[in-house]
Amino acid sequence: MTQSINSAGVEKGRVVKMRGLDKKTPDQADGLRRMVKDKMNGLQEEIVEKPGVAAQGFPRVVAVTSGKGGVGKTNIVGNLAIALSRMGKRVLILDGDLGLANIDIIYGLHPEFTIKHVLTGEKDLKDVIVKGPEGVSVIPASSGLADLVHLTQGEKLNLLSEFDGLEEDYDIFLIDTGAGISSNIVYFNAAARERIVIATPEPTSITDAYALMKVMFTRHGTRTFKLLVNMVNNEAEADLVFKSLSNALLRFLQDISLEYMGCIKRDDHVLKSVKKQAPLLMLYPKSLAGKGINELAERFLSKGEDSSADGNIKFFFRRLVAPK
Structure with a gap:
């Protein structure tokens, strides 16, 4: 099976941060629109000109996804982040399920602000990121947030500018996507550098996992x-x-290409930890599922990053908000 073509060589300069686009004059608004278009066009040129070059020194951007709900995806993301943090990695989670803030529940967090406040320019990213257990950082989701592909030009500029400085702060960037093949989920997966698909032995889960990969490939x-x-x-x-x-x-x-990352065994301790709104690895670190999470983290780090994968944090967000 063939591997995906890589794109590296992403622009390292900062994007000018602009707010209040709606208050600008027509000439200023036109200028901002041209700025976004030029940035996006420049990115596409780099993707074409530098295929197969692995980005060095950037965080691994990993979307954790599933074809259907109820497969334990968010629990795995939350605990995998803790396991990686214990191994010395600086981990940032983006709660990409824009309808349900599940990471908040797993970690017992009550964030005052979400990524929506960054998109609208009300808050800086540093004001939105919250600290979870074991030093894991979280960008909270926003329930009911409109599709990211429908952002205004001003919101796109704000988002790109805010995420430009994250490369030096984190080693691993995990995106907890929603389940299914909706536009947001597909775009999160397409923009990420790596994708971990979660499935269970249930026939519907296997079928939906296949459907997700098929959609990602064909689209x-x-x-x-x-x-x-x-x-x-x-x-x-x-x-x-x-x-x-x-x-x-x-x-x-x-x-x-489908790479097997192992399995996590059925364990009643998982449900117990969810009910207590605390991570499994903190309550029951020696449980069967806890052992599986630690093994996943070790395997993830030992295998290293796929040299054919593409993108980093900046590239992820440029690709995410680029005109479709």
């Missing part, structure tokens, strides 16, 4: 995915899920 040409199988009774059950998806991809979508 955006995304070819590389990592698979984590959750809520399994044993490793043999997880192997069957991986083989089932691999066979389907080999038969219908041969250009996709």
Whole structure:
């Protein structure tokens, strides 16, 4: 199976930060629109001119996603971040489920501000980021936030400017996407450098995971995915899920590469930790699921970043808000 083409060489300069676009004169507004267009065009030129070059010294940008809900995705993101933080990595989570702020619940957080306040220019990003357990940083979601693809030009400029300075502050950037194939979820996955798809042994979960990868491939040409199988009774059950998806991809979508990241076993301690609104690794670090999370973190770091993956934090957000 082939790998996706990489794009590196992303512009390292800062984007001019502008607010209150609606209050500008027509000439100023036209100038700002041209600025956004020029930035986006410049980015596309770099993508074409520098394929296959891995970005160095940038955080790993990883979308954790699923074809259907109820597979434990958010719990995995929250605990994986803690495991990585304990291994010395600086981790930032973007709660990408714009309808439900689930990371807040997992961590027991009550943020006053969300990414919506950054988009509108009311707050700087540093005012929105909150500290979770074990030093993990979180960008809270905004319930009911309009589709990111519908941002105004002013909101796009604000967002790009705010995220320009994050490369030096974090080693790993995890995006907890929603479940399914809605436009926001697809764009989060397309813009990320790596994608971890969560599936369970349930037939509907396997079918929906395949559908998600198919949509990503057909709409955006995304070819590389990592698979984590959750809520399994044993490793043999997880192997069957991986083989089932691999066979389907080999038969219908041969250009996709699917990497197996292991499994997390079914564990009652997960539900107990959710009810207590505290991370599993903090309450039950020696549980079966806790062991699986730690093994996932070790495997994730040991395998390193896919050299054919593309993007970094700046590239992620430029790609996310670029005109579709």
